[in-house]
Amino acid sequence: DTEVTQTPKHLVMGMTNKKSLKCEQHMGHRAMYWYKQKAKKPPELMFVYSYEKLSINESVPSRFSPECPNSSLLNLHLHALQPEDSALYLCASSQDIKGIRAGNTIYFGEGSWLTVV
Amino acid sequence: DAKTTQPPSMDCAEGRAANLPCNHSTISGNEYVYWYRQIHSQGPQYIIHGLKNNETNEMASLIITEDRKSSTLILPHATLRDTAVYYCIVRAQGGSEKLVFGKGTKLTVNP
Numbered sequence: 115d116t117e118v119t120q121t122p123k124h125l126v127m128g129m130t131n132k133k134s135l136k137c138e139q140h141m142g143h144r145a146m147y148w149y150k151q152k153a154k155k156p157p158e159l160m161f162v163y164s165y166e167k168l169s170i171n172e173s174v175p176s177r178f179s180p181e182c183p184n185s186s187l188l189n190l191h192l193h194a195l196q197p198e199d200s201a202l203y204l205c206a207s208s209q210d211i212k213g214i215r216a217g218n219t220i221y222f223g224e225g226s227w228l229t230v231v
Numbered sequence: 232d233a234k235t236t237q238p239p240s241m242d243c244a245e246g247r248a249a250n251l252p253c254n255h256s257t258i259s260g261n262e263y264v265y266w267y268r269q270i271h272s273q274g275p276q277y278i279i280h281g282l283k284n285n286e287t288n289e290m291a292s293l294i295i296t297e298d299r300k301s302s303t304l305i306l307p308h309a310t311l312r313d314t315a316v317y318y319c320i321v322r323a324q325g326g327s328e329k330l331v332f333g334k335g336t337k338l339t340v341n342p
Contacts, residue, residue, distance in 0.1 A: 120274075147330075156318065156332035156333060156334060156335060157275065157332050158331070159329050162329065170290075170329065198273075202272075204274050204275070206274075206275075206330075208308065209303065217263050218281065219265075219277050219280065220277070220330050221277060222274035222275045222276070222277075223273045223274050223296045224269075224273055225273070
């Protein structure tokens, strides 16, 4: 099973709302990632968690707040977003943070489409 | 850090082999070559990866040149469902463990 499950698939939120995106994997992976993808662009890394601790933050605005409550779950809390934050948000996981250096595979979920109105 | 160069787009006839090239002339000896694809509106899908030897799995074959400066992803019998953006990734930029996507190749399989 190489499945990364993301919910919800679609989310529409106002600029004053607070919402969360959720990601789950049961592959025993200890590294989890959030990516953001705008239309017709490649995915861009936002955050990396290693063993439930934040390892990389790609200078993401604080209106995006990641959380890793346990080794299987990854959340992205959203607050006071702007319309330009509308995008596809992708979650991914790998065996550990060595990732592609060690020949590990990073598996992606199907993403959550976010529209900020 | 190694960077990759891919053609922006390619076309292939259904049932024929699709050969997608990737140049990575600055690759280091211990860096893997990964291929992912992204079908419209879906998450990236892992295809294959390799280090030095050619690799084959149920989806594709990966041919890496002896000097490792380039590689080719081969889809042996392309179908319409193989229409996607294909990303060749060698190494995260900045020396960290990040998977960083380039612009990729948009492969269109035509009937």
